[in-house]
Amino acid sequence: MNILVIGAGPAGLMFSSQIKKLNPDWNINIIEKNNQEESVGWGVVLPGRAQQHPANPLSYLSNHESLDAQYLEQFKLTHHNESALTETGVTLCGAERKSMVRELRQLCIGLGINIQYEKPALELNDLECDNYDLVVVSNGINQTSTYYKDALKPTVEFGKNRYMWYGTTQKFDEMNLIFKTKAKGNFVAHCYKYSSNMSTFVVECSEETYRNSGLDEMSTQDAETFIASVFHDELNGHEVISPKGLKWRHFMTLRHEKAYNGNIVLIGDALQSGHFSIGHGTTMAVVGAQLLVKSVHYHAKNINKALADFDKHVMPLMQLFDQHASTSRLWFETVEDRMHLSTPELAKSFATRRDKLPPLPPALGQALEKALSRGAQ
């Protein structure tokens, strides 16, 4: 089997490593737009403890301890300068994205997979996809992923809020949500530790607040100073740091009605992206990759059958993920209506915002269990 994978992020790397483990003689090539060192973002939150949770990519790394991942078991919501602390009920794992991607790439290389860097796929047509048995598109949230518009029916929706993915040396020992009301509007920070000395610090606000506060005209450095002053009490003198080249933006939700066309299949954010406030994007990338591994491994002689099988299992899950992520995004986009609530009332509203939906974790658990049971379907 000859497979081309476009994009060396968690989705492409998980698919490549796991299918290669099952089929050492298959030929797998990955092409990646960026160079070896470039990786966007700071830390991400993953499910469970490394080596114990199959949706946590660190579970697939023998040297996961070298990543200095941090475990989180409490949730802290701060509003009106007062905090409500609760148990998360499950263990969460904060991990540095850059080192997680680097180690997943090493895992692939160790298995004999070739990764070509600085090789962006611009148009699928230029790649001569017919030369491969299978082409896996795992290039993340990307407007150029709107390949095969007629067959896969992609849609793109931009969230109303602006956000920026900052990092900070302040250590947040819990999953934190901090709400701040300032003269120019309301700001929300989502923050948690992901190494012994770094935390993710994602900040969002409405477009109106973004403009009223002058963030639209500030330099990167002035914006960092401004945001550090908004969250001064919690940052305790620590700075916020922008990732190189990243600007304040609107969250982009990319959806598809179908996951494949011919021998080309989408996984990860390239198939379905979901707002960061539910922290499930990487998990979805792992679950989607494992479902594809199962379908391709068991229907290797008939790729069309394999991809139809994958589509049947992955699409309902992606639609549920989309419902959860979009409901959560909308809660944050309308948060100004709730800023008058007391801290316990706001905490309750946040905790119950997705209660009307069928729960996501059991659906993911069942899908993963099915994907990982290596017996026939």
Ligand SMILES: Cc1cc2nc3c(=O)[nH]c(=O)nc-3n(C[C@H](O)[C@H](O)[C@H](O)COP(=O)(O)OP(=O)(O)OC[C@H]3O[C@@H](n4cnc5c(N)ncnc54)[C@H](O)[C@@H]3O)c2cc1C
């Ligand atoms: C602010 C923010 C916070 C987040 N927090 C979390 C979190 O806490 N937990 C969580 O699970 N998820 C989180 N996510 C989501 C998570 O980062 C993604 O869901 C996850 O990275 C998806 O993996 P992927 O492999 O599909 O895509 P990506 O990680 O985006 O990887 C895609 C790869 O493809 C490459 N590429 C792009 N275009 C091309 C091309 N044309 N040719 C070749 N290569 C290409 C890119 O360089 C990249 O290496 C967050 C996202 C954001 C924006």
